[in-house]
Amino acid sequence: MGVTAAASCVVVCKKNTGKNNPSTSNTHALYCTFGSCPSPSFSISGTVTQPQHHYHLDSINSPSHPPSAPSHASLLPKILSIEFAGHRYSFIFIIYSYFPYPFSPSGYHTPLRSSAPLLGSSARSQRDHPGRLHQIITPSNSNFPSANSLSPLAPSNRKDTMSSEGEQQTxxxxxxxxxxxxxxxxxxxxxxxxxxxxxxxxxxxxxxxxxxxxxxxxxxxxxxxxxxxxxxxxxxxxxxxxxxxxxxxxxxxxxxxxxxxxxxxxxxxxxxxxxxxxxxxxxxxxxxxxxxxxxxxxxxxxxxxxxxxxxxxxxxxxxxxxxxxxxxxxxxxxxxxxxxxxxxxxxxxxxxxxxxxxxxxxxxxxxxxxxxxxxxxxxxxxxxxxxxxxxxxxxxxxxxxxxxxxxxxxxxxxxxxxxxxxxxxLPNGLNVTKFSAVHEFQNLHQQAKEKIHDFVRGHFYGHYDFDPDNTLYLFTAGRYEFRNKGVDMFIESLARLNHRLKAVGSKVTVVAFIIMPAQTTSLTVEALKGQAVIKSLRDTTHVIEQSIGRRIFERSLKWHEGDPMPDEKELISAQDRVLLRRRLFAMKRHGLPPIVTHNMVNDHEDPVLNQIRRVQLFNHPSDRVKVVFHPEFLNSANPVLPLDYDDFVRGCHLGVFSSYYEPWGYTPAECTVMGVPSITTNLSGFGCYMEELIENSSDYGIYIVDRRTKGVDDSVNQLTSFMFDFCGKSRRQRINQRNRTERLSDLLDWKRMGMEYVKARQLALRRAYPNSFSGDEDEEDFIPGVEQKISRPFSVPGSPRDRTGMMTPGDFASLQEGREGLNTEDYVAWKLPEEEDPEEYPFPLTLRTKQPGPPSPLDSASAPVNGSQ
CATH class of the missing domain: 3.40.50.2000 (Glycogen Phosphorylase B;)
Incomplete structure (x- = not known):
């Protein structure tokens, strides 16, 4: 193995010409022995090139045997004041050294903690040859940032500073x-x-x-x-x-x-x-x-x-x-x-x-x-x-x-x-306070949902034959990465969901939104026309409503005992009928509602549209699943769907993010803190985190599709089943689930997630300054990043208590729902451990765990497919 030995040093001096380009400076070389090096100087000839980089000499003649290596301290650079040919020069120390192969570009310095190449075995080897001169200090007056400005010259491995007396200070x-x-x-x-x-x-x-x-x-x-x-x-x-x-x-x-x-x-x-x-x-x-x-x-x-x-x-x-x-x-x-x-x-x-x-x-x-x-x-x-x-x-x-x-x-x-x-x-967190609505989030859901209703009425005008109170809004959103974001699986599962809902005769209508920015030219005429038609109809009905109200009021003032009650023929005038007829005929549509809201730059090669064509989800009146592709980020100034993204998410019922590549996944996390159930996968960071942290995450409204161990077809079927089961939930079940989902917000708050960053910084300091930490403690390995699993939130929502003998009149609604065959899947009886005092648990109920106790009397009921909003 080669030895690292300093044989001589070369001081390369650059005349201060004041020019900006360092390469135009006059450069000279002085030769001198260095430190305690015992051998005479080497004979060096040639031209020094690229003063601001590594120096290459044309030829180097060295003794047949390298000199003995001096002490490491003698290799430290020295700062000298040099005058040459009557001019003052800034200077550079260059150390001539023998290095083992492959060469480490860190020069004579010992690596901080590892001698492995930066790029590992697969990158270009850090090669050099014996006899190369290596720059330690660059000119301080050069426009290129000098090593003085980029790093202190540390004398050893340890990250310490030196006092003026030379004593080491941590x-x-x-x-x-x-x-x-x-x-x-x-x-x-x-x-x-x-x-x-x-x-x-x-x-x-x-x-x-x-x-x-x-x-x-x-x-x-x-x-x-x-x-x-x-x-x-x-x-x-x-x-x-x-x-x-x-x-x-x-x-x-x-x-x-x-x-x-x-x-x-x-x-x-x-x-x-x-x-x-x-x-x-x-x-x-x-x-x-x-x-x-x-x-x-x-x-x-x-x-x-x-x-x-x-x-x-x-x-x-x-x-x-x-x-x-x-x-x-x-x-x-x-x-x-x-x-x-x-x-x-x-x-x-x-x-x-x-x-x-x-x-x-x-x-x-x-x-x-x-x-x-x-x-x-x-x-x-x-x-x-x-x-x-x-x-x-x-x-x-x-x-x-x-x-x-x-x-x-x-x-x-x-x-x-x-x-x-x-x-x-280091899991990603959220500023939960920004999304927090406490008791208002259900009301916010209702308000945002009404705005989505308005868009759906306009988009599907002429074929709007479904009940908004029995309609569920699903969505996926993110960067336009067709496979990575799982859009291919989402569309395929929508087609299978459509088939299953039609097969069982469900009255539920699913409107699925795909919110992903793509290359577009403008909004489509059909999208704009639909909103204009609905606005015109709304204005007309508002005028007729006011005129009817005025006529009812006037007719009522003239009413006497024995007179007939006002009927509709008196209330609706002929003029109102003509105006209403015009608006109704304007709503006639010859084609199907559009799939996409914008004109695409390359419609025939767009992966989303081609997949929709393949599964034939064309928004036919007989389809229970409708699709809307909105290839633009949402904002409240949008003339078609005037909602900010956060408000849109609150108005939806379920977010679907069947990603194949998702290092974390902010979209399902944002759904969680806003109380919106979501579907994710075990190939996303968020899905893995919640799966490890929570028992039965689906009870919280976080459904996790297995894309790791299952094949594509099985994963699509699992995703379809999740959506189909969600369509079978009643309004009350969905409200209970949203309550539980929103209670997970604290798990995603930065006040909790930020602790992992604290651990990372402490580990970094411990590695850099081991002497500053007392004791012989080993470095803490914090890679698990997940605490023990929690079965349920600390706050348990209201539940049927007839099984406990403590039912109140307010519980009758829940009891009636159970006896009508609506399995809420929300609560199961929990058998208390013998060593615990039952008096501390006035209501012996908890949310479902992996090992439930005796079943509830309500568990015998089965959930229907058709749920009401």
Missing amino acids: RDIKNHLLFEIATEVAHRVGGIYSVIKSKAPVTTAEYGERYTLIGPLNHQSAAVEVEEMEPTNPEIAATMQSMKDRGIGIIYGRWLIEGAPRVILIDTKTAYGRMNEWKSDLWELAGIPSPPNDDETNEAIVFGYLVAWFLGEFVCHERKKAVIAHFHEWLAGVALPLCKKRRIDVTTIFTTHATLLGRYLCAGSVDFYNNLQYFDVDAEAGKRGIYHRYCIERAATHACDVFTTVSHITAFESEHLLKRKPDGV
Whole structure:
């Protein structure tokens, strides 16, 4: 094995010409022995190239035998003041060393905690040859951010600071600072925006001004969401001013959301002139390629270097407190290998919300979860043209101190695709207060449902032959990922549900909404006409209603005893009849109600429409299942369906999210906190979480389809059965179920979920500063992320108590429902343990558990298929 021995040093001096381009500077080389190296200098000839990067010499002649290795301390860089040829020079230390193969680009530094290559075995080997000169310090006056500005030169593995006397001082971990880095800070793009925004109040309450978010500057969104202010932290102010002095646009402000967290937004456009240099450096540093035409990757690289620049310079100013940097997703992950290799004194956490390769593989026709261990990840990434992105994601995964995912299913996926087992699971939470309606959520459901009724009346005019009080609204929503989001399974199950409802003669009508943004040109004429026709009819009936009321009033004033009572012929005038007839004839429709509300850009190749055509769900009057595809996000300004998404969800009866690839799943979680039952799968993070946390989750209105162990056909049948059983519930049963669903809100609150983030930060600090933690405790493994199962909510809703002998008059309605053959499936008798005092349980009832006690007398009844609204 080769030895790491310093034979000589080269001081490369650059004349301060004042020009912006470092490559135009006059460069000279001085030769000298270094430290305690016992051998004479090597003979070096050639030209030093690329002063801001690694140095390559044309030829190097060394002694036949390498010198003995000096002590590690002698390898530390020294700072000298040099004058040459009458000019003052800035300087660079370059160490000439022998390294074993493969070369570690960290130079003479020992890796922080692992010597494994950043990208694992599948990425490009970090190769170099003996005799290469390696840059340790770059010119401080260069436009390229120097190593001084990017990292303190740590003398050892341990993340410590050095006092002026040279004594080692440990950073303060109790009052540590937290930076959270993501590309969606104060800028909505996807789900990470919701994660950070909803979590901000809890994190701000914990950290106060010690918590700062960092993201790229988007001028349009920042103008609305951020209030600029002067930084209160002097170290942050000094770091920002230093970056501004070197041409980087950067602002500090308050994010105008609950909690008002501090944010730092960096204008990446001001650093695009350095992009090619940084891309070259990233290749040399971590072996990560970067094609020129990938704008998203270019943005990620520039942002990553700017973040590393900021953190490196910040920890040079802040030397007392520990610093934690938490990165979200690969787009913010470029800074992680930079922090690792430049030994920036920050503790890092990386959270992947989904893997790049996993999303692409699941979108194709592959058996993803059963073949995870067999994928050639490099080849698969290359086939899909995302190898460079995959390299960034994998480098971030291996460079961080603590690696986390958002769910157990994603942890399993990351272990095989990213080749590192996650240290923990950080489930996504919600700001439950935002959705909280306490006792009003049932009323809000009724109000929102009435607005959906108005849309349905207009959309199905001319074929509106179903009872709105006996109509159920189902929906699915999310990004337009046809297979990943399970839309293919949803449409197939709707066709089977339609067949089953018609077979049993059900009077229930199901209207299924598909809310997914797609490429459209405009709203269809039919969609707009339907709403216009209904509005005209409503206005006409309102006029007739007022005239009838006025005539009844006038006729009543003239009435005397013995006169006949007013009849309809007197109340409805001939003019009213003509006006009403015109409106009724205007409602005649020659075709079927439309499936889609918008004109699609590519109608014949749209996967959703083609699947609907295949199963022939064309909204025929005989169909019990109607389909509406709304290829646009909802908002209250929509002329067809004027509802915000949250209000629309409240108005629906059931959300269906049969996803095949869903690392977490915010849509079913939002349904839960709003008291709307939902169907999810055991391949979604939310479904796995609730399945592990709750006994019999279907009793809470959370139905979980098995897509892991069952075949496609069996999974579709299970989903169909869930929807069919839901259609058989009575109005009272659905109300009881919504009550129980809404009671799960606290399980998804950030006040509970945020504890997993606390564990991750503590683990990161323990790994970075082990001497600051007393005792011999092992690192806590918090990957389970789930507490013991709970059988039921603490608050039990009202229930029939005739079985207890304590029935009150208010219970007669429930009792009558049971004896009419309506099995509520809500409550079962519970046999108390012998050691417990029955007097503490005035009503010996609990919600269903896996081991129920004696059956209820009402359990003998069977549920009907037809339920009333």
